[in-house]
Amino acid sequence: MPPKKSAASAASNFIAVLGTDEALMKEAAIRLSRELSPPDAGDFGVDIIEGIAESAEHCAQIVRRSLDALQTLPFFGGGKLVWLKNANFLADSQVGKTNAATEGMETILDYVEQQLPPEVKFLLSASAVDKRRSAYKRIQKLADLRTFDKPDTSKTGWxxxxxxxxxxxxxxxxxxxxxxxxxxxxxxxxxxxxxxxxxxxxxxxxxxxxxxxxxxxxxxxVPLNRAGVIFELGNAMGKRDLRRALELVRTLVYQGQSPIGILLAAIVPRVKSMLLAADLVARHPRLPRTAYPAFAAALDKLPASETSHLPKKKDGSGLNVYPVFLALGESSKYTAAELRAALQACLDANLKLVTTSIDPQLVLERFLVGMLSKPGQRKAA
Missing domain, CATH: 1.10.8.60 (Helicase, Ruva Protein; domain 3)
Known part of the structure; x- marks a missing residue:
């Protein structure tokens, strides 16, 4: 029996490629499989086990095949690569919740931690992974982990x-x-x-x-999908194009989008970005406005008291001001007072949408007319 291995040494020949960005994950796994395959070993030096399980029984078969491959030394000596490819039983799914999946993965990890021979390299790739499980925590500890997750589009700054x-x-x-x-x-x-x-x-x-x-x-x-319509609505607001903004709101409502979602996803972020941009320009008129790197670098040099109100990256590592940079030109189409009034109007519209029976589309249209109309047009509108 091979000597037991510590967790630190296991990482040298156990590589895990995980992530919800399936395209990047698969590309990285393929590249690593080529790098890790023993030279001139041919079919005898590489074992690829397809990890897509359709049932608990199928999952148990995949686990057995993986263990057999890990325990079988190369026939002609030298190194060997075992690749458990696209394993889907690590996910929070019907198959992933079975004992065959949870206990089977723990069994594989027990072997990797305690008995994996140094001449055998184990590559694990998977897209959907339940990060609450002990198996994931053990993979983090044991493996050289490469993660390729899609950004969370619900978070600011994605x-x-x-x-x-x-x-x-x-x-x-x-x-x-x-x-x-x-x-x-x-x-x-x-x-x-x-x-x-x-x-x-x-x-x-x-x-x-x-x-x-x-x-x-x-x-x-590029096709105009729901996200594109929302983006175009923000652009119309930035250009103070009332007709286009009303058309896009009606399109979104027709598509079945929630009016409160339209307000919070498209309208409020744009108003906030323009208000922040107008405030920065008023207080720091010499800020660079033509290139984002120069703009961000200039903000980093300001005292913390001047930038503490600006949005931060989700990991807390710095400012997330790209939307503000893009709003620099748009904010010039409004006065600071108009933008402050628009932000208050966002709150009023939100309250009307959730507490009254007024037609939601009418609430949004009234908001846009009030914000985008020029002062001399509002009475007529």
Whole structure:
């Protein structure tokens, strides 16, 4: 029997690739499988076990096959790779809740922790993982863990995690994006890496001899989904385009979107960003406004008392001011008093939506008329 291994030494030949971003996770797992496969070992040096279990019985079979592969040394000596690929029984699912799944994974981890031979490398890949389970905590402890999770789009600042991926892919293709264009693309394609890659490639082909993507290019080629309509509603507010804003609200309501959701997801964030932008410009008129890195760097140099009210990244590592940067130009179309009144009107609209029987669409339309109409137009509106 091979000697027992400590958790620290197990990590050197146990690699786990996990994450909800399935495209990135699978790409990383394939790349690692090539790197970890013993040279010139052929089929004898690599064991791949498909980990998609359709039932508890099937899960038990996958566990047995994985253990057999881990315990079987290479026939001709040398190293060996065992890859448990796309395991779905780590998830909070019907199959994942069975004893075959929970106890089976613990059995695999017991073997990896105590008996995995140094010449055998174990690669585990999975997308959906229940992080409440002891198995996940043991994987964190035992494995060289690589995580590829999609950003949580319900959290402020999720775009900051996606935009660098788009920029990297664009550089690979020799193109660049206008600030507004890349923001629009991210809101249209969301956090789906595969769709983002596809849309960037499509834009690259469309450009021909041009190398810079504009908002018009994105609007022409990328489908306008629910997120896109919400994003366009924010743009219409920024441009103070009442007619377009009313059209988009009616589109969202027609699509079955919740009016309170429209208010909280599209309207309130835009009003807040413009108000913050107007306040920053008024107090610090020399702030850079043409490039986001310079803008963010200038804010970092300000005293904490000047930036404590600005949104933070979800990990607390710094300011999340990209939406504020994008709102710098938009805020100039309003006075500070108008933006403060608009934020108060958001609260009033929220109360009407949840406490009265007034038609929700009418509440939103009245809000937009009050905010976007120029002072001389409001009486007529």
């Amino acid at each position: 775009e900051d995690e996606v935009i660098p991926l788009v920029e990297r892919r664009a550089r690979d293709l020799g193109i660049t994006f206008d600030n507004d264009a890349i923001e629009m693309l991210v809101h249209l394609a969301g956090e789906d890496t595969r769709q983002l890659d596809s849309e960037v490639e499509k834009l690259s082909l469309f450009l021909g001899e041009r190398t810079r993507v504009t908002v018009e290019d994105v609007r022409l080629l």
